[in-house]
Amino acid sequence: MADAASRLKGLLEQVLGVLLPVRIRAWDGSQAGPPTAPLLVVRNRRALRRLLWKPGELGLARAWVAGDLDIEGDLYTTLDLLSGLIWERDDDARTLAQALREPEVRAAVRGLVRLAGPALPPAPPREEVRRRGHLHTRRTDRRAISHHYDVGNDFYEIVLGPSMVYSCAYWESPDGSLEDAQRDKLELVCRKLGLRPGQRLLDVGCGWGSMAVHAAREHGVSVVGITLSQEQAAYARKRIAEEGLTDRIEIRVQDYRDVRDGPYDAISSIGMAEHVGAERYLAYAEDLHALLRSGGRLLNHQIARRPQRDESAYHLDEFIDSYVFPDGELAPLGTTVTQLERAGFEVRDVESIREHYALTLREWVANLEADWPRAMRLAGPGRARVWLLYMAASALAFEHNRIGVNQVLAVRTPDDSGASGMPLRARTWN
Template sequence: MADAAPRLQGLFAQLLGAPLPVRIRAWDGSQAGPPGAPTLVVRNRRALRRLLWKPGELGLARAWVAGDLDIDGDLYTTLDLLAGHIWERDEDARTLAQALRDPEVRAAVRGLVKLAGTPLPPAPPREEARSPRRHLHTKRSDRRAISHHYDVGNDFYEIVLGPSMVYSCAYWPSPDSTLEQAQHDKLELVCRKLGLKPGQRLLDVGCGWGSMAIHAAREHGVSVVGVTLSQEQAAYARKRVADEGLTDKVEIRVQDYRDVRDGPYDAISSIGMAEHVGAERYLEYATGLHELLKPGGRLLNHQIARRPQRDETAYSVDAFIDSYVFPDGELQPVGATVAMLERAGFEVRDVESIREHYALTLRQWVARLEAGWQRAVQLASPGRARVWRLYMAASALAFERNRIGVNQVLAVRTSESGASGMPLRARTWN
């Protein structure tokens, strides 16, 4: 008798304290759940073993990446329905040990164990970062983490990012604008906030595939040093610089930001890089950039932020993101970022939240990935493509629901007399 799906619906309802808001289709062909709702496809018993051995988000992530779990229906709708059971559970939710004191929960776990079959734990998908993740942020560990995320293949990123090759939040004139226009406008916004002028020196920290460096040199006549820890990014960026005829204006280095010693610079851009720095190293990061600037020099720090927790000591890094996307990545509240920049000696002059812009950007990236799915799978792997699809879709919803934000913080190194060189009227920039 094919009855795995109704059994799973009942067991999950016992575990979660409420029925699942999606249908389930199990490996035996059975289905159960709300009619017309998106369907969670449980392809095999191994999916259950993954959940039993790693309860919570990591077990779900492993099952998704391995293809043991899938979704039949709109991905965003399904993730939105499941959010309350996965990403938005109350901070004070019971621990597993506390939950297992409940006889009903223990009975549900026994039911899942029986349904899962063999008790042996499945091996994690090969796309999972295997190195120890203690968030030490040494130069070696940061280099390894950056390689895991960015050295997936430039051709793969071309599918997702499009011709602009900008891997950070775009700045949309309107929701129906093109991704290329929105990324151009973001780069131009950064240049205007920095007040770039011909002949100045710009340091682009975490320069990626060179888009900011090329835009600043071509459109504003500055000399740029771009640094990245990714060999693949650097090779791609150097070719783009040469193709643009800008080798006399742009230098791309494979270099840790802590090793840059050739200041002073007139301006520094850090776009989507500071998430990799880590809370323990953030003051070192901010102080180092402050020292590299001339008096009157500006920093534009573009960074994703999480919401503050009622108990910051209880904050933990997202298991899926840490294992599959950004090993050692850490998000901080925007207030903590501003405080660290000020401790380093900066005067913070402007903070602009562009949260809704990142949701629009991510939805475009997901659409591009889905449109080029077969080629993406060939270039990376089925598991890697599934990682990016889930990560970007879930992140789009997180920005839309205000679980995370993204901010551009403009700061200046004032002179000894306190002069900032900033315009009198805010947001004219130059």
């Protein structure tokens, strides 16, 4: 009888209808596949049971998070090779349901079941979110934000570095430093907003306070930063006190729907709108519009997905939704611009910085890998593995143009005069 790796590889290739581009090492120590290919380690039969119980991305994610699957060699190369089987299957590629109509495929699945053994499918890893209640209520949004951001400030310090900025940096060159690129991003946002001393800035989704500190210290504005994360708020307040900026910055644990103390001269929303949800996006844009003074500016920095030929067929990424950003939704750039305009904004500038996010994510992955044992102690092995996979896969998604990120500058243009307050040559920030 063939060893476990050869049997597993052959059966999987029959089911998928393609040759696996990786080498497999099975739980019995056997290996099969191209000798120079990256190594996919199947540590136990439990990994196979997870895949059989939940075929596709979610089963793979569960096996990865639980440590039943691993990768030896370059993580990016392996994910790139596997992406054609998971994320980038051609439209005409056969689905599993279609494949199961073929007798030889059904026989291969029965072979996988025998190879997996008779035990029941294991429970999902504890890091997996179980959705409860309606999407995007105050309660469910607070719970989703807590899942992602209340992992521990010490863990995020490892990943993000001293800047503690958890959004796409702005790189002058790939050889620059993450800290310089994050500082340049914050400065870019401030200049697009045209911040001047004495103005009021609302920072929606303020994170650990980096934007608030930069805007107050470098541009002399007063800032209100809001977040739903208790850990972020505590960290930001301590940081602000150390900077001597408590007279100019207020950090609130508050939902954007509950802010009532406008008008503000400017609003920054950096990496926050992805959490709003498609059904609530127009109301979100209307809320921000109402909080701005006439002539005030909004800088919306947001990840975008590519539009589908059939938008009704779009579905959330199972791994991201279950382990990373519960209830998060990405929209095409055109949809975001349309919703901002429907809310009353005049969109004045759109800048795509997709390549910048790939560079940023690779730096975060390098930070995590460099301090991996401590990261696992702080967040737990499963959560650390979630972040490693999510950031590495996201870097590839940006590099291959599966997703993008854009800064959209919009103005609450006065109804009477139509004067935007923008310079004739607006891109002076370049």
